[in-house]
Amino acid sequence: MSKRTATKRKAATTAEHEIKRAKGETNLFNLKWYEHGEPLSKGFVPLVYLYGDTLPGCSKIASFDMDSTLISVKSGAKFAKNHADWIWWHETVPKKLAELHKDGYRLIIFTNQGGIEKHHTKLDDIKRKCEKLIEETNAPIYVFIATGENHFRKPATSMYDFFVENCNQNVEIDKKNSFYCGDAAGRINNWTAGKKKDFSCADRKFAHNIGLTFKTPEECFLDEAPTTKFEWGSINPGEYINKLSNGKTTNETKTYHKSTQEVVILQGPPASGKSTFSRRYFQPYNYEIINRDKLQTPAKCLKAAKEALDSGQSVVIDNTNPAAASRSEYIALAESHKIPCRCFVLNTPIELCHHLNYVRVHQTSGEVRRIPDVGYNVYKKNYEAPKANEGLAEIINIDFIPKFDTETHEKIFHYYTES
Structure with missing residues (x-):
């Protein structure tokens, strides 16, 4: 074959590949790009995936993080400049992947790519990069x-759950002979001579959560x-809750509501369980739940509370209410209606609040967004312990004891x- 002929054939192959890319397909193995979920920030869906519905399911999976695991940034920059700015993490990587495929493993990449929300061009770069990995691995x-x-x-x-439920042709995963590999392993500084600590432990946690061996x-x-x-870099929730509650959980029905009209103020850090407490112990008794996440502004919250009280309902102020000033308007509202105001303080430890912050994102399938760390910093800065001389008829402390609505939530x- 002449050099000129080879050049023409390569150009034709490239053109064919670009046509397939426009259709959402790769040029290998009949894989196709899909999107899943309702659009979030800047119109991006929460999950983008590459999958081939003509391929059989596999009981064994070899799954990987991508960046700093399969590949590194070729330019040496912190983040890749474009889809071509990469090299294999080590020369053994493509050979190992090919061997695993030959041994009957389904090869999978599970990767977090948060920058897509900020940069529209990044998704296409990541897709092109993945396609090239497949091409070179064959x-x-x-x-x-x-x-x-x-x-x-x-x-x-x-x-992982989405893959199992939708992309493995109903074949059960052999977890004992499958694994997940990633660089975010929680390794401490100098875990081996001269090596810096890992930026997180997310990959090791992911493997633990899905029940696969971690490498x-x-x-x-x-x-x-x-x-x-x-x-691990965060609490072990099972061990933590056993220590906190001496291994006790509760399914008992407690009574916190009153038969007479009142105002209830909840006080506690973000994700301390206030909304669950409101829903479980007050909403069934016709209390109006006032929540700033839904109403957006303090003025709207105060207006909604007044309207509910005017109609004869009791109200629960389901906000963090860290400072006396944030509680004072509702106490005054109770006084103007000549009814008592009680305050329930949720004593959920802050490290558990951070855990619950992520838990409820998962439990609600993303409907509830994660509260950024600044929300906790603002709460801490403004915190004043509730006192009776604010005009509170009663201050009741609520310790966190786990009670799960479903087995899935648990x-x-x-x-x-x-x-």
Whole structure:
């Protein structure tokens, strides 16, 4: 074949590949790009995935993070400049992937790509990069991309769950012979001589949550021994809650409501359980729940509370209410209606609040968004413990004891979450 002929054939192949890309297909193994979920920030759906419905299901899976696990940034920059700015993490990687495919494993990438929410061009770059990985490996690789801060983001299990339920032809996963590999392993500084600590433990947590053996890239591709020098970086929810409640859970029905009209103010950090407490103990008794997340502004909350009281209802102020000033208007409202005002303080430890912050994102399939850390900082800055001389008829402390509405919610609660 002449050099000129080879050049023409390469150009034709490239053109064919671009036509298939426009249709959402890759040029290998009949894989196709799909989107799942309701659009979130800037119109992006929460999950983008590459899958081939003509391929058989596999009982064994070899799954991987992508960045700093399968590939590195070629330019040496912190983030890739474009779809071509990458090299294999190690020269053994494509060979190992091809061997795993030959041994009957389904190759899968599960990757968090939060930057997609900020940069529209990044998704296309990631797609092109994944397609090139497949081409150079010469084996089909499914890809699942969590596009931002949503319930598909690792270490939540939603990407894996979606694969099992929709992309494996109903074949059950052999978890004992499957694994997940990633670089976010929680390894501490100098876990081996001269190595810096990992930026997070999200990959190790993800493997734990989905029940697969975890491997670092060094273990998987270089046959190094597993390191024991790592930290989870967040609470173990099962151990934590056992210690907090001495292993007790509760399904008992407690009574906190009154038969006479009143104002109830809840006070506690973000994700401390206030909305669940309102829904469980007051809403069934015709209390109007006043929530700023729904009403948007303090003025609208105060107006809604007044209207409910004017109609004869009791109200629950389901906001963080950290300062005396934030509580004073509702106390005054109660006084103007000549009814008592009680305050319920949710004593949920702050580290558990951070855990619950992620839990409810997963439990609601992303309907409830994660509260950023600044929300906790503002709460701490403004905090004043409630006092009777504010005009409160009663101050009641509520300790956190787990009570789960469903088995699924209990399962999600016990997952590791981000730091």
